[in-house]
Amino acid sequence: MANDVPTIQGDMARAVIDPASYADWDNLLNTFDDIRSTSPVTKVLPDDEGIFDPFWLVTGYDEVMQISKDNATFLNNPRTVVFSLTEGIEFAKAMTGGSPHMVASLVTFDAPIHMKYRKLTQEWFMPKNLRGIEDEIRAIAQDTVQRLIDAGPETDFVPLVSAPYPLHVVMQILGVPEEDEPRMLMLTQQLFGGQDEDLNHSGMKDMTAEQITQLVAGAVKDFESYFAKLTAEKRANPTGDVASTIANATVDGVPLNDRDMMGYYIIVAAAGHDTTSASTAGAMLALARDPEQFARVKADRSLLPGIVEEAIRWTSPVQHFMRTAAQDTEIGGQKIAKDDWLMINYVAANHDPAQFADPRTFDAARTPNRHLAFGAGAHQCLGLHLARLEMRILFETLLDRLETIELAGEPARSKSTFVGGLKTLPIRFTAA
16 A cells, blocks of 8 residues: 555544444544544554455545535445444345345435435425424424423433434334334334444443344344334325335336335334434533523524534434445545445534534534535435424424423433434423
8 A cells, every 4th residue: 555545543443433432422523633634535444454344534524525426436335335344244244145235225225226216205205295294293392392391300301302202203204103113213223223232222231243233133124024014004005104105116117125115114214213313412412501502592593493403413413324436536635446445424524624613512503504414415315304394393392391401410422333322311401
């Protein structure tokens, strides 16, 4: 390798891929700042060959945006789109018959199949359609906030509000009965939080790559079993929900195969709430830390969209995706070879001081706020309008019902390299 290629390994490389690093937020941001200051595109090398494949870490905002928008040069499908150690990837291939993707979904598809699948449900998540369910979302928000008040004045915001609220919304849209929501939450936590002992429901603190992948595989199998039954119901008695759309969908005149159909359900069911949960908790954390900001937005609701948008940037729930170079190219001054693996790190990009002044400060008035928390290009988050709507409605309700809010203890973040956020947020409040 040429001497002028910036590389990291050892402790700094481990910090980039260690789930525990993402629970230690300030130190993680320090690590990304240090790496970015040398080069926005840096080669990450393993200490021991074979533990993981070398990859390019992309920490600069401009470079992450460039990769995100160039879906012809940087592909999702050839290799896993979520970082994994070699052991985990090999286990996934053994489980799936050769695919590195445990779940086949929109995030693992490239053109032209990606857009064909995306269009199946895209209209469902557009603002025009969402206006038709706004009253239903508002009712869910009111019930959620009432439970918070009934449990108060001191409680944990995550299990009481930020986890169940978006879960209930997306399950109503999908067509999953309310009594099945706890099962959906547990499976999502295992799917995205398998590296965290408080979320994986295994009771195991330190798990090997294969154990984590086995846990994820078990969650996927349980999801598939559940949605196979739901598919039969929605084919026999289709309704207006998203599950009915997926169950009866065709692409190029052919019904979806079982693997693709189950992947579609899983991505809507799991990604559709866990990410919004993280952003919601992040917004509440910022307001609990800053009573003056809470008072300002309570008095002036025009500030609320800025709080929602800043919470999404500040939290960056989807922390990375991997891409594979389809051809030789160059980015951030580095020559990327065909088949090279790249990590586009949204946490780092959304805290790049070249794009965001004082990026670690929660600034509800930040303008512009062209964050990358929803991605960009063809793979931009399908549910971004729903996420913003859910958060706005919930905080409108919270601001109506709460007079004051403050922290009642230290919050804790989940140990996860992929989807992350707060797992606890102790708060103290007075009701209006």
